[in-house]
Amino acid sequence: MPERLFILEIISQIEAAIEKVVVRFATVKTVDDFTHSPSGMEKLDAVCMQIIVIGELLKKLDKVTHGALLQKYSQVEWKKAMAMRDIITHHYTSSVDAEVVYNTCKNKIPSLQEGIRQLKKAFLTA
Numbered sequence: 380m381p382e383r384l385f386i387l388e389i390i391s392q393i394e395a396a397i398e399k400v401v402v403r404f405a406t407v408k409t410v411d412d413f414t415h416s417p418s419g420m421e422k423l424d425a426v427c428m429q430i431i432v433i434g435e436l437l438k439k440l441d442k443v444t445h446g447a448l449l450q451k452y453s454q455v456e457w458k459k460a461m462a463m464r465d466i467i468t469h470h471y472t473s474s475v476d477a478e479v480v481y482n483t484c485k486n487k488i489p490s491l492q493e494g495i496r497q498l499k500k501a502f503l504t505a
Contacts, residue, residue, distance in 0.1 A: 382443070389440045390499045396432040397492045403429070404484040413477040423477055426484060427467050433491070434464020448498065455494035456487070 403426050407413060413423040438461050441449050449457045463483060467475055 386440065386443060386448070387499075387502065389436055389443065390495065390502065393433055393436045393440070394492075394495050394499065396429045396436065397488060397495060400426055400429045400433070400484060400488050401492065404488070407481065407484070410478045410481045413481060423475070423480060427475055427480060430480070430483065431464050431467055434461045434467075437461050438464070448502070451501075452494050452498050455491055460487070460491055 403422055407419075407422065411419075413419045437449070437457060441457070441461070449455075467480075
């Protein structure tokens with residue numbers, strides 16, 4: 380697969396994973412919605428899995444573009460998004476802080492989603 384198509388595929392996969400987070404988080408109004416029922420815990424698990432996917436894909440995108448693409452969109456905290464993947468992955472067996480995941484979904488995912496949209500639009504028109 381030519382590099383440009385590969386990069387576009389990664390961007391599209393990130394976009395899809397973000398959309399899954401948005402949809403799964405839509406009914407979550409408080410941290411308790413994650414922690415006070417078995418279905419809430421399942422939702423937390425599902426959201427965490429997509430955050431892991433997003434972080435992994437961002438790392439791949441950054442590697443493939445040699446760090447050049449993401450740095451053009453400094454309004455998004457890309458390194459923190461990648462780090463969130465590491466935090467969830469490496470601390471999941473002990474415990475995931477549902478409040479951190481909640482705040483990430485509420486306060487960071489919308490700007491990440493917008494950043495990916497801008498990045499994709501610019502990439503397609505370049």
